Amino acid sequence: MGRGYGRGQGRGHGWGRQLENSGIRPTAARELVFSVMESTPEHLSAEEVLSEVRKAEPGIGLTTVYRSLELLHRNGLVRKFDFGDGRAVFELNDTLSGKGPHQHLLCRRCGRVQDLTGCLGETLPGSMKECIDREHQFTAEEAVIRIYGLCSDCR
Amino acid sequence: MGRGYGRGQGRGHGWGRQLENSGIRPTAARELVFSVMESTPEHLSAEEVLSEVRKAEPGIGLTTVYRSLELLHRNGLVRKFDFGDGRAVFELNDTLSGKGPHQHLLCRRCGRVQDLTGCLGETLPGSMKECIDREHQFTAEEAVIRIYGLCSDCR
DNA sequence: CTGATAATGAAAATCATTTTCATTTTGTAC
DNA sequence: GTACAAAATGAAAATGATTTTCATTATCAG
Numbered sequence: 447m448g449r450g451y452g453r454g455q456g457r458g459h460g461w462g463r464q465l466e467n468s469g470i471r472p473t474a475a476r477e478l479v480f481s482v483m484e485s486t487p488e489h490l491s492a493e494e495v496l497s498e499v500r501k502a503e504p505g506i507g508l509t510t511v512y513r514s515l516e517l518l519h520r521n522g523l524v525r526k527f528d529f530g531d532g533r534a535v536f537e538l539n540d541t542l543s544g545k546g547p548h549q550h551l552l553c554r555r556c557g558r559v560q561d562l563t564g565c566l567g568e569t570l571p572g573s574m575k576e577c578i579d580r581e582h583q584f585t586a587e588e589a590v591i592r593i594y595g596l597c598s599d600c601r
Numbered sequence: 602m603g604r605g606y607g608r609g610q611g612r613g614h615g616w617g618r619q620l621e622n623s624g625i626r627p628t629a630a631r632e633l634v635f636s637v638m639e640s641t642p643e644h645l646s647a648e649e650v651l652s653e654v655r656k657a658e659p660g661i662g663l664t665t666v667y668r669s670l671e672l673l674h675r676n677g678l679v680r681k682f683d684f685g686d687g688r689a690v691f692e693l694n695d696t697l698s699g700k701g702p703h704q705h706l707l708c709r710r711c712g713r714v715q716d717l718t719g720c721l722g723e724t725l726p727g728s729m730k731e732c733i734d735r736e737h738q739f740t741a742e743e744a745v746i747r748i749y750g751l752c753s754d755c756r
Numbered sequence: 757c758t759g760a761t762a763a764t765g766a767a768a769a770t771c772a773t774t775t776t777c778a779t780t781t782t783g784t785a786c
Numbered sequence: 787g788t789a790c791a792a793a794a795t796g797a798a799a800a801t802g803a804t805t806t807t808c809a810t811t812a813t814c815a816g
Contacts (some may be wrong), residue, residue, distance in 0.1 A: 473782075473794065492772080507796040512773065528683050532804080533772060551739045560739070565732040570748070577720040583753035584706045584715070590747045593725070598738035628763065628813075647804080662765040667804065687773080688803060763812070768805100775800065782793075 468521045475499075475506055479514040483524055484542070489535040489559070529559060529592070540569075549590070553597035566591055623676045630654075630661055634669040638679050639697070644690040644714070684714060684747070695724075704745070708752035721746055 465472040465480060482498045483490070490498070496511045515536050518524040524536045529552060540547045547569040549562045561567075570589040578586045620627040620635060637653040638645070645653070651666045670691050673679040679691045684707060695702045702724040704717045716722075725744040733741045 471782075471793075475795070505796085509774080509797080510795055513794080528685070530683070551733070551737060551741070553739075554742070560737065562733065562737065564736050565729055566744075574720055578706070578717065578748065578750075581719050582706060582715065582717065584708075584748075585751040585756050586706070586748050587709070587750040588748070589721070590749070592745045593733065593739075593741050593743070594745070595733075595742040596740040601740050626762075626813075630764070660765085664766080664805085665764055668763080758816090760815095761813085764810080766808100768807075770805070771803095773801080776798090778796095780793105780795070782791100784790085784792105786787105786789080 464523075468523055470517055470521055470523075474503075475510050476514045476517070478502055478506065479511055480518060480523065483515075483518065483536065483538045486538070487543070489527060489537040491533050491535050493533075495536065527590070549592070551593050551595065551597070553600050554594050555596055555600040558597050558599070560597065562591075562593065566593070619678075623678055625672055625676055625678075629658075630665050631669045631672065633657055633661065634666055635673060635678065638670075638673065638691065638693045641693070642698075644682060644692040646688050646690050648688075650691065682745070704747070706748050706750065706752070708755050709749050710751055710755040713752050713754070715752065717746075717748060721748070 463472075465476060470476060478499050479495060482495055486498070492508065492512050492515060495515065496506070496508050499506050499511060515524065515526070519526045519536065523539055523542065525539055527535050527537070527550070529535060529550070537543070545561065546563060546567075548567045549569075551560045551562050552558075553560075570586055575586045578584050618627075620631060625631060633654050634650060637650055641653070647663065647667050647670060650670065651661070651663050654661050654666060670679065670681070674681045674691065678694055678697065680694055682690050682692070682705070684690060684705070692698070700716065701718060701722075703722045704724075706715045706717050707713070708715075725741055730741045733739050
């Protein structure tokens with residue numbers, strides 16, 4: 447590995463447990479990345495995660511951040527989005543964050559991204575799954591929705 | 602410009618008109634790109650558009666295809682998507698294609714992309730716009746929806 | 757037809773993400 | 787603990803889609 451950095455920020459946060467339960471080998475770097483995701487309410491790009499992570503441990507490399515985020519994503523701990531600016535952003539999954547299912551509202555004028563809860567926020571109501579199944583013989587599992595328009599400041 | 606290629610494929614298709622009406626200066630290259638989009642039922646990547654366009658006019662460059670697609674997109678003639686494989690794909694807008702509003706179903710196993718009409722296919726019903734406005738003070742204009750799951754062949 | 761302006765193509769530049777590979781950790785067996 | 791095989795890490799190089807640069811060519815008004 448890199449240089450070796452201590453575990454768990456002092457208090458025994460139990461991140462290792464969280465990762466282990468997801469079938470991820472809990473290394474120091476992964477725990478750091480996960481703890482950053484856990485303590486960030488919004489979405490972050492890989493570069494942003496890197497700079498957060500480096501506040502605790504300067505030795506970490508961008509490659510490892512990418513690999514950790516990808517791993518967390520594949521195991522369902524973080525969501526991964528593309529808001530159209532050519533880079534991926536990540537955020538803690540809705541269950542872990544306690545925010546509940548949500549989608550995103552993107553302002554076409556100022557670029558602000560806000561969470562959409564309620565309305566279309568619920569991911570794919572059962573009635574819709576049935577409709578999609580009936581009309582297209584497709585088993586719908588997850589919906590990713592982006593709604594473009596004007597935010598309260600820009601309209 | 603490039604080398605100069607004849608107009609309109611023989612019959613006077615009226616592409617120039619279509620582009621002009623959209624405020625786009627109708628050049629030969631743009632008409633070719635637009636005609637390819639018009640005659641393609643599915644979505645195409647820039648490279649795919651290029652190779653289609655080059656069947657009629659080998660001299661066209663990739664840069665011009667990118668610029669034309671971007672222009673058509675900014676003027677609402679084509680939609681632009683990212684299906685998560687790191688490249689953009691384009692398709693004629695729903696009004697011009699006559700397909701009516703639609704979204705996409707993506708199979709997580711084989712990668713197939715199919716159109717979703719009906720159900721969530723309608724882009725943002727009025728009731729939803731109102732809800733989003735009421736709860737978030739956001740003027741919703743367009744929804745982009747991708748639904749992941751298993752297609753009929755893969756489940 | 758002529759000139760001013762916009763469009764084009766080729767090549768170089770960007771930029772986010774991935775791959776390669778030598779080195780360091782991890783978890784486990786002793 | 788100590789030693790080891792397997793997995794993880796970091797730096798640097800590679801990739802690949804998209805953009806930019808710039809000299810050349812087409813377009814359109816007059």
